[in-house]
Amino acid sequence: MQVEFNADTDQLTASLLGELDHHGAGEIRERIDSVILQQHCRHLVLDLSRLGFMDSSGIGLIMGRYRLMLSLGGQLTVTGMTPRMEKMLRMAGLEKLPIWEKQEKENAHETNQ
Amino acid sequence: MKPINEMKLTFLSRSANESFARAAVAAFAAQLDPAVDELADLRTAISEAVTNAIVHAYPHELGNIFLTVQLYENGCITVRVRDRGQGIEDVSKAMEPLYTTGGEDRSGLGFSVMQSFMDKVRVRSIPGKGTTVTMEKYISLRVKGRS
Numbered sequence A: 001m002q003v004e005f006n007a008d009t010d011q012l013t014a015s016l017l018g019e020l021d022h023h024g025a026g027e028i029r030e031r032i033d034s035v036i037l038q039q040h041c042r043h044l045v046l047d048l049s050r051l052g053f054m055d056s057s058g059i060g061l062i063m064g065r066y067r068l069m070l071s072l073g074g075q076l077t078v079t080g081m082t083p084r085m086e087k088m089l090r091m092a093g094l095e096k097l098p099i100w101e102k103q104e105k106e107n108a109h110e111t112n113q
Numbered sequence B: 001m002k003p004i005n006e007m008k009l010t011f012l013s014r015s016a017n018e019s020f021a022r023a024a025v026a027a028f029a030a031q032l033d034p035a036v037d038e039l040a041d042l043r044t045a046i047s048e049a050v051t052n053a054i055v056h057a058y059p060h061e062l063g064n065i066f067l068t069v070q071l072y073e074n075g076c077i078t079v080r081v082r083d084r085g086q087g088i089e090d091v092s093k094a095m096e097p098l099y100t101t102g103g104e105d106r107s108g109l110g111f112s113v114m115q116s117f118m119d120k121v122r123v124r125s126i127p128g129k130g131t132t133v134t135m136e137k138y139i140s141l142r143v144k145g146r147s
Helices: A022-038 A056-071 A083-091 B017-032 B036-057 B110-117
Strands: A002-007 A012-020 A043-047 A051-054 A075-079 B005-012 B064-071 B076-083 B120-126 B130-138
Touching (some): A012 A022, A012 A056, A022 A056, A051 A056, A083 B110, B017 B064, B036 B064, B036 B110, B110 B120
Antiparallel strands (some): B064 B076
16 A cells, blocks of 8 residues: 655645555555645645555545545545445445546546456 | 355454455455456455454454355355454444444445445344354356356
């Protein structure tokens, strides 16, 4: 489980790589949160397109980062979800939150297998 | 009906074994030639059940998790995840979506995900004795000989 950061002037992108489960979620959460706080980030983008696996621990991670960004007066966007990830987000009732970035069909990820 | 194949694994409730359990079940289930999506459903459900045992059954100590997987000729795969941990006082409450005793970053979706991605989920638990989660999924049988 790895996370790559890409900081822009107005947003921080955290790209998750590998398999996101309970085992890896704690460390990833700490790394993301410390970068958010260090960089006074107002817009966090969680890019899930390079995840090979995610279970409900990922939903917990998203919910927690959403709450953190809200408490900082910022916002969260989640990109690169597979249909399975979207299904879990809907189960959590998160479909109404303004965190979705709809994928354009023409630039669908080649990594989505 | 008797299974055509069966495997049993016992492993410690260390969180590193979540990925091990997923990989082991997926490798065994490959004999039924599941589709990519079916395998992903299975891996997700296993991960939820094993994580529950690690987080909730043995919150303060390490214990054994017993995994049994059976394959049937009709494409059914059954997975049993058993522990001898603290058990669940109120199973129906525990299975409610979003209910969690696991703290802030647990979503409370574990059982909902299992129910959504598997065809059948049964939970038996005795407080102080342990919990058994039994799940079934039907793998669509593909035409033999197809490459």
